Each structure stands twice: as C-alpha cells, then as structure tokens.
Amino acid sequence: MLGLGKQIEKKEIAELIGNYFPEIDDKLLNLFQLEEMKEKEIYKSYDLIDLAINTKIEKLKPFPFIKAIPFNKTKKYSKWALIPVFLLLVILSIKSEIVVSSSKRIIQHQKHFEKPAPYSFNVLNKSLTTFQNDDFVLEIQVVGEEVPKELYIEYNNLIYKCLKKSNTNFTYTFTNLQKSLQFKIQTEEVVSIPYDLTILAKPIIVSYTMELKYPQYVNKRNEIIENNGDATVPEGTTVVWNFYTKNSDVVQFILPGNISSLKPKNDHSYQSLRIREDLSYQIVTSNINTTSIDTLLHEIKVLKDLYPEIAIQSQQDSLFADRVYFKGTIQDDYGFKKLNFNYSLFDESGAIKQKDQTIPIKFDNQLLIQDFYFYFDASIVSVQPGEKLEYFFEVFDNDEVNGSKSTKSSMQVFKLKTFDEIHKEIEKNIESSKSDLQNLIDQSAKLINQIESFQNKLMQQSQINWQEKKELEALLENYNDIREQIDQIRQNQQDNKMLEEQYKDLNQEILKKQEELIKRFDDILSDEVKEMLQKLQQMMQNQNKDQIQKEMDKLKKSAQDINKELDQQMELFKLLEFEKKFQEVIDQTRKLAEDQKNLSNQIDQKELSKEERISKQNLLNDRFKDLQKEIQQLHKQNKQLEEPAALKNRDQQQEEIKQDMNEALQNLQKSNNSRAKNRQQSASDKLDQLADDLEQEKNEAENEDLAEDIETLRLILNNLLRVSFKQESNIKLIHSINAKSPLITDASRAQKEILDYMSLIGDSLDQLAKRQTAVKPFIQKELSKVEQYLQSIQTDLADRRLHTASANQQFALTSINNLSLMLAESLKEVKEMKQQSDGKCNKKGGNSSCSKPGSGKSKPRSARELQQQLNRQMEALKRSQDQKGKQQGKGQESQSMSEQFAKMAAQQELIRRMLQEYQNELRGKDGVGDKTIEQMIRDMEATERDLVNRIISAQTIQRQKNIETRLLESERAEQERDKEEQRESREALQRYLPKPPKEWNFSKEKESQIEMIKTIPPSLRYYYKEKVNQYFYNIE
Incomplete structure (x- = not known):
C-alpha cells in the first residue's frame, strides 16, 4: 500500500518521544504498558492499575508532545494523509459509533463502559401508561446485526419470557395491573436500562x-x-x-x-x-x-296492563220463562276489581221503568282466568209479562296505574211473553197433555190385546221358539215405552203447574188437587211392575212356558190397571181444568167489575180526558167479550166431562151487562158523562152479581158432588163389609168339606156371588176415582189383588184344589179388609173436604156470600167482597132516600128502612168480626198485627153506629169507600205473603241454589286433579305465568 499502510506501534512512539524529551524517558512507555495490562485483564485489581495510569498521566501533562513531531519532514507526506481522512469521513457517515464510542471511551477513560453488544432493544409503545385492572401489551423491537432467539422481561425480581411475533419483534402482556412497576428487557448477552410502567386508577x-x-x-x-x-x-x-x-x-x-x-x-x-x-x-x-x-x-x-276480556253464554230456564242461566269467562293479566250485571227495564209500550241498574257478581280474586255462573230471576226485579230487559255484563280490572279499565259484553234483550201469550201456552200445554193421555189410553188398550193374543198363541205352542221370544220382547218394549211416556206426561204436567203458579192466582185447593194428580203418576209406575218385567226377561232365557204364562197374566192385569188408572187420570184432569176455568171466570168477572167501578169513579173526579175515558171503556168492553168467550169455553169443558155439572144459563145476565157497557161507551162518546156513569155503575153491579152467582153455583155443585161421593163411599164400605162376611162364611164351608164333597158346588156358587159383588164394587170405585182424588191408585191396585185372588179361588174349586182355594180365600179376605181400611181413610178425607166446603159460604137473609175456595179462614178477600156488597146496598139505599124524599109513604118507608138499616148494621158487624179474627191470627204470628186492619175495624164501628142511628151521609159513604180500598190493599198484601210462602216452599232450591245446565257442569274429579298439579313457581316471569295459566284453563 505504497508504504502508507505501515502502522507505528505505541512502543515506537513512546521511544521517539522519550528520545526527544529526556525528562520523560520511559514514563510514556510505562503508561501504554499499564493500559495494555488493563485491557488484557492480566490483573483483576482494576483500581490499582487505574491509580498508576492516572499518576503517569499527571507527570506527562507539562510536556508539549507536538514539538516532538518533525512537521517539516512530513509535509511531503501530507497529501497521503487525505486518504485516511476521507476514509474516516466515510466511516463516520456509515457507522459513526465506531469512531465516537472509541473516542468517548478514551475521553471518559475513568467510566466503566459495557462491552458493546451485537444488538439493542427498541420499545415501540408510544406510552408506558395504562389503567388499573387492565392488561398492557409491551411491544419490543430488536435492532442489531445479530438477533436473539429469546427475549425476557424482568420485574418484581422475576423473569418472564416474551412472546416472539417475528424475527425482530417481541411482545409481553402484563395482566390485571394494579400498581406502577419497573421492568428491564434482557437476553443472555444484553440487559436494557430500567423502564417505568405507570398505572392509573380506572373508574x-x-x-x-x-x-x-x-x-x-x-x-x-x-x-x-x-x-x-x-x-x-x-x-x-x-x-x-x-x-x-x-x-x-x-x-x-x-x-x-x-x-x-x-x-x-x-x-x-x-x-x-x-x-x-x-x-x-x-x-x-x-x-x-x-x-x-x-x-x-x-x-x-x-x-302494559291490558283490557280485561269477557265471554258470555246464556240459556233460559226450561221451567221458568223469566229465569236465565249465564255462564261467563273473564280473563285479565293481573286480576279483577268488580264484575256487574247491568240492566234497564222497559214496559210493554217501550217506556223505561228502571234505568241502568246493577247487580254485582262474585268472582275469585286469585284467578286471572275463570268461569263464573250467574242466575237471573226477572221476578226479583219485578219484570212483568210483556216487558223487556236490556242487559249486559261488565268486568273491571284492578289497574291502579291508569285507573280501572272495563270491558262490556254485547247488549242482549230478554223479553217476557205477554199474559195472553202465556195463557195460550198454558192452554196449549193442557191440550197436549190431554192428547198424550188419550194416546196412552189407546196404547195401553192395544197392549192388552197384544198380551191376550200372545197368551193364546203361547197356549197352542209346546215350547217357546224364536218368534215367540221376539214377540215377547216387543211386548215388553211396548210396556216400557208406555211407562216412559207416563213419566214424560207427569213431568210436562209438573212444568205446566209451575208455569200456572207463576202467572196465575190459583187457590190452595186447586194447587193441592194438581199436586195430587201429579203424584198419582208415581203410583201408576210402581216398583212391583219393574220386578215383574225383570222376572219375565229371566224366564225368557229359561223358556219356562208355565211360569211365563202366569207372569203374562200378571202383566195383562197390570196393563188393564194402567189403562183404567189412565182413564181415571184423564177424567180427573178434565175435571181439574174445568174447576180452574170456573175459578178463572169468577176472578175475571170480579176484576172486570172492579175496573168498571174505578172508571166510573174517575169520571166524577175528572182525572181523565174524554179520549182516555172512551179508550178505557173500549178496553173494558173488549175484556167482557173475552169473558163471554171464556164462559162459553167453560160450558164446553163441562160437556166433555163424563158427569157434567148442571150449569145454569147466564146469557140474559151477560146480555144486560153487555148492553150497559155499550150504552156507557156511547154516552161517553156523546160526552154525556152522567148517563155514562150510571150505566158503568149498573154494569159493575151486574158483573159483581154475576160473579157471586157463578161462585155460589160452583160451591153448591162442589158441595153436592162431595155429598154424593161421601154417600157412594159409605155404600161401597157397607158392600165390602157384606163381602167380607160372605167370604168368611165360605172359608168356614170349605174348611168343613173334602175334595169329594158335593158341597163344593155350593161353595163355588157362593164364591161366584162374591166375585160378582166385587165386580160391582170395582165399577163403583172406578166411577168414583174419576171425580175424586181421595180414591188413590193404590186402592185400585188392592182391588185388582182381590179380584185376582177370587178368580184363582174359582179355578181352584173347579179343579177341587181345596187347600190352594182355602189359602187364596185367606189372601182375598186380607185384601178385602185392607181395601176397607183404605176406603175408610178416603171417606175421612172427603168428609174433611166437605167440612171445608161448608165453611166457605155464609147464608143470611136469602143472600149468599162465599169466600175464595180453599181459604178455610176469614181473610181480607172474603171480607172485601162482603164489604163491597154492603157498600152497594148502602149506596143504593142512599140514592133511594135522595130520590124519594120524606114526603111519600113516610110511615111504611120508615119501617122498611129500619129493617134494611138493622140488616146492614148486622152485616157490618159480621165483617168487623171476621177482620178481628184475622188480626188476632196475625198477632199470633208476629206479635204485632196490621195497623191498617186496626184502622178499618175502628171505621167499621163508626159505620155500625151510623147504621143503628139510620144515618147514611156523604161522610159515611166516603168512609166505606176508604174501608173497601184498605181491604183491597190488605188483600193484595196477603196475596203477596201467600205467594212468597208458596215460592219459598216450592222454589227455594231453584231460586237460591240454581243449578246450571248439565252441559255446563264439569267433572269434579278432573277439577281436583287439575288443582293438584296447578302450582306456578313464583320465580316464573310474567310471560310464562300467563302461558301456564292459559294451559290449565284450557284443560279445564
């Protein structure tokens, strides 16, 4: 690298500087060596090394080391220095921490620095704040050339593993945080700085x-x-x-x-x-x-509280037209406050009589769905025939939040038949009963013929075959059918009787006869006949021909008895209807006379307009026409009796009354009120007289009939006594002979005479039973026994079976004696009826005044009728006095008037005594009596004094009218008491314990079973409670 890459070692630098500064010598070299020792961790004692280093640095500070560099010599190499400077800038731009961190460690050489990690942690959460009880998810990102496989969180001195989401992302969830905490993120190589997670209180x-x-x-x-x-x-x-x-x-x-x-x-x-x-x-x-x-x-x-619901069924009483059964169902979500029957009453013309009346109905407060029964008796609210009732039911719930809400049933109309419609219905029922009775008589006669035909066929057969069995079964079915029809007629007559009692003013005597007539049907349907039918059915299975023949004889006799008793029942029914019609005619005549008199009195008082008077008189005339038709019907019914009563012809009286009423109407139309009043008074008097004549005729006929019945019963009893003696003689005769004795012929002849006597007695009893209820059906049955025994004796004697004949004679004698005792009781009953009838009429001075039949005591009605007659006599005498004056025939008239005054005073005294007796009876019942009667007695005493003094003043006449009015009021009160007593005795169960129709009844057993399981848990919500309630209601 052009010689530029050669690196000068620290040792060489220290030697160069030592050579330049002799005072430094090897001190700089020693400093570098100490630093190397610390880096290589040759010694564990870092503090001593640091102290030695610091000492060396202090000694080297005074020396200017830059002078040791020969800049002149190095200038030629400065251009090559730009290359590392460029490289340094590149390094700083790419990864500055290489230079910065090294420089920092050099500058801050006294501070301990961690060995640089290959990665770092980055918390991604924007805030390390959360709420109490919440969870907090910590999100961590790992940044570096290397990535750890696992990451941990340390807090509360515990270490928890994080959840790895990706290669560089991790999460950790702090759950249900309650308070603030400090945590660190760590791996095996790296531990983060502490982090604070702040917890806030959460509402x-x-x-x-x-x-x-x-x-x-x-x-x-x-x-x-x-x-x-x-x-x-x-x-x-x-x-x-x-x-x-x-x-x-x-x-x-x-x-x-x-x-x-x-x-x-x-x-x-x-x-x-x-x-x-x-x-x-x-x-x-x-x-x-x-x-x-x-x-x-x-x-x-x-x-929401719903409206209550109501549903109604109704059914009219089969016996009483004015009574209705109701069955209702009410339902509500929470219960009921009240349940009412609301009605308004309208008269026959449509005018309202009672408006918006309410009758509360009881219900069960515990049930949300329930049935109720209501029995409405229109007579309690005084609904009269022809009037109508509009009614509806209304149920109120118990809503206390919105106020009680109600639901009404549909408006219904209940209308009673008019008196005319009821009368026609009663007449129709009567005719129907007559027709049914006659059909039964014909069927029973036909049954007798069928039995005789079967017996003849049975005698010709050696044994009973299938055809005879079928014929016998048909006979028994016919017999049972007759029995069922008899029971149905009995029920129909009972229903009609109750209808008449409700709408007709029948006296006690007629009611008693009606009840007796109905009871006779029970005697016809005896238990003996049932037993006989059961025996016949058994014999049919056993095919015992002889026994069947004997039982068929009994069945034939039973059918004959039924035929005879039905015939008697028919005649008694006709007779009773005749008596009822007779009494109705009398009552209608008296009522018409009273109404005619009242209209006459209203003319003087000018209470009515001309049109009203004419209208009312027209109505009275029409009523008289109806009365004439009723009298014609009475005669028609009389002719239908086997022994008709000798009714007198009343056509002349009716014609006179008709003429007076027509003339009264004509005079009213001409505004001739005075003449109209006279004609009205005349018509009223004649109507009263007609009623008196009819009642006298009725009572006399009844007395004659009773006297005849008593005589007939006496004769029958005498004949029975003779028959009894003859039977005893014949018994002795048979006991004294043997089977070969020729005297058997004499005994048989004597027995035949006894049978003939009994046949005559039977005919007499049959005729008597057709007009006298005292001759009960069981008497007829006992007579049939006697006749059967006597016929058996004849057969036994003919076959010379003396032992059997003797036994039957004893049975016959016993039945004859029983029959005598029964007839003696009947005679006693008829005599009592005769005594009551005798007590009904009081004859004085050739005039007859009769109380209401069957009264038996002086009640206000008989007193009122006597008072009416007396008042008419006094008014007639007063008019006579006013017309004739005192000039004509003074002496003779005075004697005649004295007799009339004395007679009227005696009559008034008689009426007063009747009232006094009645008042005493009332006091005996309640200890108080009637104040109105007391006042009438005092007024009558005043009238007696006036009559004794031969005074009939306007005040006297007015007093008499007041007495008559009070008697009428007292009579009506007495009738109400009688009706109430009859109602209580006859209809207590029906009125106060009504029974709903059969189809409305349900099984008590089923009801109890439902109640056993009907337990609704209180925890059920409303919806389910309603469903459970509905379920139980449906199965009920």
Missing part, C-alpha cells in the same frame, strides 16, 4: 343491583336483580338502581334526552324511576384521569 362499577318495586295490585313480590340491567316489568313499576363503584368521581345515568350525574358517596350511588314506557339507558363512570370506555347499555321492557 369502575364493582357491582350494581336493580330493585323492582311492583305495583301492589299485580300481586307480585318485589325482587332484586343483581348485575343485570335488563328486565321486563309491569307498567308502573318503580326501579331503584344501586351502583357500587371504585375510583369513580361521577356516575352518569344516561336516558334519551336526559343525563343524570350521580356523585358517589362512599363508593355508592343510586337512581330511582317509575317506569311507564319502554326504557333504554346507559351507565358511564368517570374520574379525573379518564371516562370509562366500558359503558353499560341496557333496556327495560314495559308490560
């Missing part, structure tokens, strides 16, 4: 709760939800959030359009809201260092 929510305070009405326990900000709650729920924080200065509760900043106290803050709508919210914590980036975003769903 956090340690935990939080939501306290759900439900509205009380939802029947749900309050609950606390921990660390869950989402929920579904009923509307109106109050939610209280409790936040437990750390390192937080502020907790922000963020709602749409609103931010609430909560200042924690002891790391606790809270927020309370009443939730009415769906709600989305955020929770953000912050402190001086930062705002938490982990915001909580939540949603609360609101369950």
